Each structure stands twice: as C-alpha cells, then as structure tokens.
Amino acid sequence: xxxxxxxxxxxxxTLLNAWDPIGVADLVDDEYDCMLAPLLGRLHHGAGRxxxxxxxxxxxxxxxxxxxxxxxxxxxAARVLAWWAAAGRTGGxxxx
Numbered sequence: 001x002x003x004x005x006x007x008x009x010x011x012x013x014t015l016l017n018a019w020d021p022i023g024v025a026d027l028v029d030d031e032y033d034c035m036l037a038p039l040l041g042r043l044h045h046g047a048g049r050x051x052x053x054x055x056x057x058x059x060x061x062x063x064x065x066x067x068x069x070x071x072x073x074x075x076x077a078a079r080v081l082a083w084w085a086a087a088g089r090t091g092g093x094x095x096x
Contacts, residue, residue, distance in 0.1 A: 004040050008089070012036055015083055019076050022064050035059055043084045053077035 016032035017025035024031050035056075042051060056073035060066040 002037065002040070003044050004089075008040065008087075009036050011083065011087075012039060012080070015076075015079060019079070021060055021066065021076075034063065039080065043080070043089065049074070049077045049081055052080055 013029070013033065013036060016035060017029060020026075022031065038055065039052065042055060047055075053074045053076075056076055060073060
C-alpha cells in the first residue's frame with residue numbers, strides 16, 4: 001500500500017503538468033504520471049532538494065530524452081518541496 005492517497009497524486013500531477021517540461025500537458029494530463037510514485041516515495045522518506053532535483057534531471061534526460069538546457073529541475077524541486085511542506089506532509093501514516 002502506498003503511503004499517500006489519490007488526492008496527493010492529483011495535486012502532484014497538477015504541479016508536474018504546470019511545469020510541463022516536454023510541452024504536452026495541454027494534450028494529455030497523464031504524461032508525467034511515471035514520476036508520481038517515485039517522487040512521492042522520495043518525499044515520504046524525507047528527500048531534500050538535491051535528491052528531488054537529481055531525480056527530475058535524470059527523468060528529463062534518460063526517460064524523456066531532453067538534454068541541457070531543458071527546464072530547470074532545481075526550481076521544480078523547490079516547488080515540489082514547498083507544496084509537500086505547505087500541506088503538512090512529512091511522511092508517516094498512509095494518506096498523509
């Protein structure tokens with residue numbers, strides 16, 4: 001069982017679609033769903049900005065085939081962490 005709920009996934013999907021590093025969010029809303037569970041798992045286990053940024057960078061380069069100077073993953077990492085903290089999520093019980 002995942003330690004987060006579907007509302008949390010929808011919120012993160014919205015953030016990723018707003019970032020839209022490959023420019024397709026207007027056409028499909030699930031393009032970045034491959035990043036949801038890995039990001040939420042990292043957040044749940046207390047990952048910091050460097051780890052989140054590195055994950056995003058690797059996904060952009062290795063999964064989506066983008067190379068530098070693509071969208072800045074460090075700025076997105078900061079947004080994801082701010083969203084996680086603002087919702088009071090710190091890991092722990094399912095649904096948090």
